[in-house]
Amino acid sequence: MRLLVKAPAKINLSLDVLHKRPDGYHEVKMVMTTIDLADRIELTSLPTEDTIQIISQNRFVPDDHRNLAYQAAKLLKETFSIKKGVAISITKHIPVAAGLAGGSSDAAATLRGLNKLWNLGLTLDELAELGAQIGSDVSFCVYGGTAIATGRGEKITPIPSPPPCWVVLAKPSIGVSTAEVYRNLKVGEVAHPDVDAMVEAIRCQDYAAICKLVGNVLEEVTLKKYPEVAHIKEQMKRFGADAVLMSGSGPTIFGLVQHDSRMQRIYNGLRGFCEQVFAVRLLGERYPLD
Numbered sequence: 001m002r003l004l005v006k007a008p009a010k011i012n013l014s015l016d017v018l019h020k021r022p023d024g025y026h027e028v029k030m031v032m033t034t035i036d037l038a039d040r041i042e043l044t045s046l047p048t049e050d051t052i053q054i055i056s057q058n059r060f061v062p063d064d065h066r067n068l069a070y071q072a073a074k075l076l077k078e079t080f081s082i083k084k085g086v087a088i089s090i091t092k093h094i095p096v097a098a099g100l101a102g103g104s105s106d107a108a109a110t111l112r113g114l115n116k117l118w119n120l121g122l123t124l125d126e127l128a129e130l131g132a133q134i135g136s137d138v139s140f141c142v143y144g145g146t147a148i149a150t151g152r153g154e155k156i157t158p159i160p161s162p163p164p165c166w167v168v169l170a171k172p173s174i175g176v177s178t179a180e181v182y183r184n185l186k187v188g189e190v191a192h193p194d195v196d197a198m199v200e201a202i203r204c205q206d207y208a209a210i211c212k213l214v215g216n217v218l219e220e221v222t223l224k225k226y227p228e229v230a231h232i233k234e235q236m237k238r239f240g241a242d243a244v245l246m247s248g249s250g251p252t253i254f255g256l257v258q259h260d261s262r263m264q265r266i267y268n269g270l271r272g273f274c275e276q277v278f279a280v281r282l283l284g285e286r287y288p289l290d
């Protein structure tokens with residue numbers, strides 16, 4: 001049997017870090033939303049019970065136990081004593097190590113897909129709880145849509161989606177380490193975004209307020225280390241985006257814009273000097289169980 005699952009990227013509209021925890025993680029408060037830029041995951045049942053095979057043409061994607069989709073399959077196999085194997089073919093569209101949760105979304109899509117392929121009958125809440133064992137962003141990716149994420153990112157409260165708009169993304173050709181960005185953050189010395197006000201603006205469908213309130217406490221850390229990221233941010237502003245922010249730990253910069261012609265101008269302008277540029281829509285509500 002074979003199953004196709006979509007694994008969409010996320011952006012952080014607001015990302016605050018409250019403090020460092022005794023377990024080494026940081027307590028966060030974020031607003032995350034999925035966008036229409038997605039990897040495609042194809043799951044094929046294998047008769048050989050101990051095999052988890054990863055297939056990907058992307059040279060940056062590990063094809064062994066380091067792959068988060070592999071870890072998702074292994075977790076389900078071990079937790080539920082599954083005596084079947086699976087081939088996981090990953091067609092990457094989300095740039096790797098970009099702050100867009102590509103690997104986490106592949107893992108979440110694998111959890112959702114294998115739940116169906118192996119008839120496990122798990123709820124999204126149960127899949128999200130399992131996902132948290134793989135990575136902090138996996139729980140959100142299990143649900144998709146728009147949500148407040150707290151704890152180390154794994155506690156998810158759904159909220160309505162923001163009003164429709166374009167999201168233009170530009171990823172400079174560097175990869176950043178999430179762990180290093182968190183390590184270099186000085187929580188007491190940076191400007192903190194107002195996450196509650198962002199949630200309120202989304203509930204009110206107030207696009208202008210959303211644009212004013214975007215903020216990411218990790219941005220300063222990455223921009224300081226990589227001036228090319230700061231340059232892309234400046235250019236995106238100059239080309240006329242309504243709001244411009246770095247996603248997650250970076251280095252991807254996204255711009256929000258409502259008018260088609262302005263989106264096209266920003267996209268064309270950035271393509272002049274940045275290799276990976278995308279213009280996609282915000283996705284709507286959470287998706288149902290695949």
Ligand SMILES: C[C@@](CO)(OP(=O)(O)O)[C@H](O)COP(=O)(O)OP(=O)(O)OC[C@H]1O[C@@H](n2ccc(N)nc2=O)[C@H](O)[C@@H]1O
Pocket residue numbers: 012015024025026027028030098099100101104134135136137138151152153178179180182247248249250
């Ligand atoms: C920054 C964010 C924002 O959405 O996204 P990305 O930039 O990765 O997309 C996330 O917090 C990233 O989540 P994720 O990439 O799943 O992180 P994990 O694999 O759990 O952790 C990687 C490392 O980041 C640090 N980490 C992560 C989450 C957290 N709340 N505090 C931390 O200090 C830890 O050092 C950890 O070892």
Ligand SMILES: Nc1ncnc2c1ncn2[C@@H]1O[C@H](COP(=O)(O)OP(=O)(O)O)[C@@H](O)[C@H]1O
Pocket residue numbers: 060061062066067068069090095096097098099100101102103104106107178248249250
């Ligand atoms: N399925 C996957 N797709 C992409 N990267 C993966 C995957 N599984 C593991 N990784 C590893 O995870 C790291 C972070 O990748 P990714 O999830 O794309 O970034 P981010 O956490 O910044 O959103 C990569 O350097 C890569 O080696």
